[in-house]
Amino acid sequence: MTGAARRTYPSFEPASPSGDDALAVIGLSLAYRVRGRDREVLHDVTFRVRRGEAYGLVGESGCGKSTVALAALAYLPRNGKIKAGRISIAGREVSSLAADDLRAMRARTVSMVYQDPSRALNPSLTIGRQVSEAFELAGASRPDAYAQALDMLRRVRIAAPERVMTCYPHQLSGGMQQRVVIAMALASKPALLILDEPTTGLDATVEAEVLDLVAKLREESGTAVLFISHNLAVIGRMCSRVGVLYAGRLVEEGSTEDVFGAPRHPYTVGLLRCLPKAGRSKDTERLDTIAGALPPLGAAVAGCVFAARCRLADDRCRRETPPPHRFGAEHGPQMARCHYHEQAGSLPRAGSDPVLAPSLSADGGSHRALALRAAHLSKTFDASGVALRAVDDVSLELAAGETLGLVGESGSGKTTLAKLLVGLVAPDRGGTLELDGKPLPARVARRDDEQVKSLQIVFQNPDSALNRAHSVKRLIGRALSKLGALRGAAHGARLATLAQAVRLPPRYLDARTRQLSGGLKQRVAIARAFAGDPRVVVCDEPTSALDVSVQAAILNLLADLQRERGVSYVFISHDLHVVRYVSDRIAVLYIGKLLEIGPAHAVFAGPHHPYTEALLSAMPALASPDSARPHEKQRIRLAGEPPSPAAPPTGCVFHTRCPRKLGAVCEERDPPFADAGAGHRIRCHIPIDELRAMQRETQTA
Structure with a gap:
């Protein structure tokens, strides 16, 4: 970096929005009223999204990213209160709008795609009615709205959109629900589009197409985008500037190239180092992690809010709150709230030491006993009188201590195959299952206790798998009682060990799942699956709802359990970087058919x-700060629509x-x-x- 680039700028925050701002958040401090006292979740947050700009907001679950979005739309829950600061959208102060004006702004000026699509869709209305209604609110007649809704579903790559228009939300996969919500958000061609984890449930090809669609909308209509995501690679591709939130404070901001290429806050460095690197696997390197956890909601923290987890912190960091240091970087101004921002790149590593003992799967499973065998599995559903073959004659073998990655687009049959393996769905005639060389009944209800304990599943959507009325302690404890047959002190000790293993802070054990973020819910689901020391775990998108720091800890945990206990995994994920890191072999599904299977390194290296x-x-x-920028592959755009399994x-x-x-x-x-x-x-x-x-x-x- 040149001497000019190192020049420090005075701390200066403009006091009012400008006419060039699609969204201006100025000095925002916000608190939730909990048990009689205000707990601050955002503290003096300031950033701007210019007209036509894409701005990324990143940070762990619980850092306040979604709260920023809800505050911008005046959608805060009743116990939420803005204590200081201003928010304006397209030059209009949100707090000054009357109810009718606010409703009109939400309908025409700003749209939002929420993290959980199942909560954004009305379960009692068809997809066609809900998407058409979005176009009607934008001024279209009912027939025109229906035609535009059909076209928009095609644009977001939904197969057989005419059939999907007649479906209810519960009849669609999580990825398809997300695409429906994105289609609704794009209906009004808004001036500001807020995307809160919009690609979490999408596979790589559909994610790329949806991101292309958002980029095209920006280009055609000048729409600004506030992109909230824990997928740093997506942020790197889509956004020109990025802000990093930690515990409700903006700790770093600048151009995406500068923040991701040369981060100046230890937290940003830590996030980037949690990502799996190209060419690395669980057998060659553990992922780096960020020790500890976020401070409790509303906790008063002296000094730097990140000091308790920072490997550069000293007494000064624990006493003095760092100011926003501003300096010129290669692609524009950059800000970092760190006393030692110039040393951030030298942050000591925590979890990237070479693996000392290879996993049992290091030989690719070729010399190990089979844990699970599936032969000629097929599954045909009846969809309104039409035979829909979701899985078509799939045969798989899983060795003891091996991880088989399962990839493919939404609708390819991955989740149906997972349910066939664990007995939640019975296969068509002719399919067989074996566990440890012995016949395995097709239905879970016909399996004995040992078989049920030996074969567990972690579902894609923890909301559908966890009872919202029960506490976390009861959910995990019930699994321990049923699967582990533990009682008394052993039960309590094992529960504490499981919670610690998945990085679930003890303060959440008495909480209900409805009080938890998406990432915390998934940690509870993973802990519950491991309660009975299973032999095989089917992981259906187990890290899709997790931020990169927790994802790294979970992937390390899965690798450690495999190394120590010989547990096998069927690992389903849309994130191909994660699949490459964790898998020994990879199977590729397309509308129920197995098209390719082989060792992970061979599948990725080709031929494919x-x-x-x-x-x-x-x-x-996305290049990490201590690695070369990855080679950009030539994108292959698939022609036409994915065919319907029907x-x-x-x-x-x-x-x-x-x-x-x-x-x-x-x-x-x-x-x-x-x-x-x-x-x-x-x-x-x-x-x-x-x-x-x-x-x-x-x-x-």
Whole structure:
């Protein structure tokens, strides 16, 4: 960095919004009234989103990101109170708006996509009615609104939109629900679009398409975007500036290139180091983590709010609150609230030491006994009189101590396959399951206690898996009683150990799940699944709701349990970076069909099935502060819509969208699996050598 770049600027915050601001948050302090006293959750937060700009807001669950968004829309709960500061949207003070003006602003000027789509959709109305209503509020007639709603569902990549329009929210996957909510938010072409974790439930290709759609909207209509996410790679791709929140304080802000490329606050450095690195796996390196937890809600903290977790902190940090240091960086002004911001890059590492003992799965499972075997599993549902084949003749084997990653777009059958494995759904005739070489009943109700304990699942949506009326202690404790048969002191000790293992602070044990953030709920669900020391755990998007620091701790925990106890995982995720880090082998599903399976390094290095190639090309990439910037892959955009499982294509199921389609053979014949070596199999008519040559040519273009 040059001498000019190191120049420090005075701490100065403009006192009023400017005409160029789509959103201006000035000196915002906000508190919730809890048990008779105000607990401050935001403290003197100031940032601006200019017209047409995309601004990212990152930080762990509980840092106040969603509270900022709710305050901007005046959607705070009754116990929420703005103590100081101002918020304006498109030049209008939100606090000064009458009820009718506020309602009109929410309908036409600003839209929001919420973190949990199931709560944003009315369970008693069809998808068609809800999406059409968004266009009607924007001024369209009912017939025009219906036509525009259908078109918007196509634009957000929903297969068979005509059928989806007749569905109710509970009939859609989490990823499809999220796309519906995004379609509704885009209906009014708002001046400000607030996206609160909008891609959490989306696979890589749909995520890329949705982000392209948001970027196109910005370009066409000048819409500004406030993008709240724990996916730092998505923020890096979408946003020109970023702010980092910690415990209700903005601790760093600047251009995305500067903040992510040369962070100047230890918290930002820690977040970036929690990300899995390209080419690394659980058998070569543990992920770095941020020790400790956020301070309790509304806690009075002397000095720097991050000092208790910072590996650079000294007595000065614990006494003096750091001011916002401002300085010029390579791409514009940057701010960091740290006494030692110039030393942030030298932050000592905590969890990235090389793995001392390889996991039991280090040999890829080839020399280990089988823990789970599934043969010729199929599942056909009746959808309004139409046969919908969600899983089509899938056979898998899982070795003891092995992790099998399962990837594919929403609607590819991943969750249905997971439910087949754990017995929540019975397969069609002809499918068989074995656990440790012994027949496993298809229905969980017919399995004995040992089989139930041995095969557990962590669901994608913790809200649907946890009873909101019960305390966390009761939820985990009940699982310990049922699966672990623990009582008395042993029960309490095991509960405390589980809570500590998933980084669930003791103060939350007496809370109800409705009082927890999405990340905390998922930690409870993971602890409950491990209550009985299972042999196999099916993890259905177990880290999708977690911020990167907790995700790193959970992935380390999964690796440690596997190394110590030989537990096996079927790991389902849309985050291909996480799948690559945690998996020994990877299976790729497309509308119920298995298209590719093999060792993780081979699947990622290639040759790939053309569908896998498209998935990998859509992965957002982000360089960590101590690594080289990743090579940008050429994006492969798939043609057409994903076909409906109710009417799959003849021949190869992928031929309607395949960029490497050969011709009639793809349309007429289902390709057999071809052997690419070392247990790597690809279901494609193109010979393996030709696939390898084609993909090398694409990568070097």
